[in-house]
Amino acid sequence: MPYGLPIPRGEVATTPEEARDIAARYGAMVVVKSQVLVGGRGKAGGVKLANTPDEAFEKAQAILGMTIKGLTVETVLVTEAVDIASEYYLGVTHDRDRRQVVLIASAAGGVDIEQVAAETPEKIVKIWADPVRRLEEYEIRKALFKGGFDPAIVGKCAWILQRLHQAFFDYDCSLVEINPMVVTTDGKVSCVDAKMNFDSNALYRHPKLKGFNESDAEDPLELEANKRKIAYVRLTDGYVGVIGNGAGLVMGTMDEVKRAGGKPANFLDVGGGASADEVFSSVDLVLMDPNVKGVLINIFGGITRCPEVAGGVIQAFQKLNVKVPVVLRLSGTEEEQGRKMIDEAGTSLITAATLPEGAAKIVELCG
Numbered sequence: 001m002p003y004g005l006p007i008p009r010g011e012v013a014t015t016p017e018e019a020r021d022i023a024a025r026y027g028a029m030v031v032v033k034s035q036v037l038v039g040g041r042g043k044a045g046g047v048k049l050a051n052t053p054d055e056a057f058e059k060a061q062a063i064l065g066m067t068i069k070g071l072t073v074e075t076v077l078v079t080e081a082v083d084i085a086s087e088y089y090l091g092v093t094h095d096r097d098r099r100q101v102v103l104i105a106s107a108a109g110g111v112d113i114e115q116v117a118a119e120t121p122e123k124i125v126k127i128w129a130d131p132v133r134r135l136e137e138y139e140i141r142k143a144l145f146k147g148g149f150d151p152a153i154v155g156k157c158a159w160i161l162q163r164l165h166q167a168f169f170d171y172d173c174s175l176v177e178i179n180p181m182v183v184t185t186d187g188k189v190s191c192v193d194a195k196m197n198f199d200s201n202a203l204y205r206h207p208k209l210k211g212f213n214e215s216d217a218e219d220p221l222e223l224e225a226n227k228r229k230i231a232y233v234r235l236t237d238g239y240v241g242v243i244g245n246g247a248g249l250v251m252g253t254m255d256e257v258k259r260a261g262g263k264p265a266n267f268l269d270v271g272g273g274a275s276a277d278e279v280f281s282s283v284d285l286v287l288m289d290p291n292v293k294g295v296l297i298n299i300f301g302g303i304t305r306c307p308e309v310a311g312g313v314i315q316a317f318q319k320l321n322v323k324v325p326v327v328l329r330l331s332g333t334e335e336e337q338g339r340k341m342i343d344e345a346g347t348s349l350i351t352a353a354t355l356p357e358g359a360a361k362i363v364e365l366c367g
Contacts, residue, residue: 010079019060091177172202238265241286262363279312301332
């Protein structure tokens with residue numbers, strides 16, 4: 001469904017030559033933007049202005065092939081530059097505390113919107129929406145006026161927010177944002193950068209979205225996890241691999257690692273009733289991350305049987321070249337049998353009786 005939002009002209013380039021050709025066709029200053037699925041591209045040097053086609057060639061040459069938060073830039077978006085007078089943030093997401101959809105707007109838009117929210121929350125306008133119906137434009141305008149928005153821009157912001165709200169529901173999104181939406185020096189509005197996150201559980205309802213998937217742009221370990229049907233999320237700057245069974249237990253384990261002074265490298269949930277092979281595959285996956293200096297495995301055996309977990313971990317030590325310390329906290333169904341298997345295997349696996357003990361041990365060993 002078309003939403004009619006104003007955007008600058010832009011085309012994708014995979015080579016510096018293509019970037020130069022696009023800039024030449026536009027005949028004006030352009031912006032060369034790295035196309036990777038992470039934020040902070042501008043601060044990382046992945047967004048550059050070019051005054052001429054030859055400059056566009058040079059900027060694209062500098063950006064293509066660079067690494068931003070572990071992802072290699074293979075394409076750039078070349079767009080017309082706009083003369084910015086002011087910047088705004090507009091977005092729609094879920095407020096999980098209120099269990100409602102919330103529309104968010106700020107006249108302090110730009111790359112540091114997170115800092116604005118943390119330091120000057122009064123500059124953020126939030127409009128909570130009824131889950132059954134879409135907000136009318138006048139309702140959004142009213143909230144923006146109360147939030148101190150410039151009356152000259154309230155109408156345009158409300159119009160765009162209303163369409164973002166519609167798109168959010170049309171495509172089962174978890175986030176739709178424009179940052180920044182700008183007002184140019186001649187008074188025009190342009191959405192110069194945008195982001196959409198989709199609920200993966202609802203993608204079967206939107207077959208057209210599959211055509212936009214670019215697996216090369218995704219984290220390679222997360223792609224591998226998807227192939228193995230493992231619930232895994234890689235984190236930046238972490239070094240303690242985390243494996244557990246149950247999302248809540250894994251998140252609690254990550255918190256305990258942080259409390260012990262470490263940084264989790266990932267979230268990995270082997271799920272309930274995991275087999276030895278599934279545990280082995282999970283350990284193998286975590287060890288593929290070169291940033292991992294140690295692994296903490298926290299298992300509470302309810303549906304999951306401790307001997308199965310022990311078998312998978314032992315298998316990992318037997319088949320893989322495990323060069324980092326691994327700490328296992330094992331508790332629950334057939335715990336004694338699992339511990340006996342570990343003792344008899346004679347591996348370098350380290351056991352812990354409690355989660356705090358395990359977290360403290362792995363952080364110490366990684367240090």
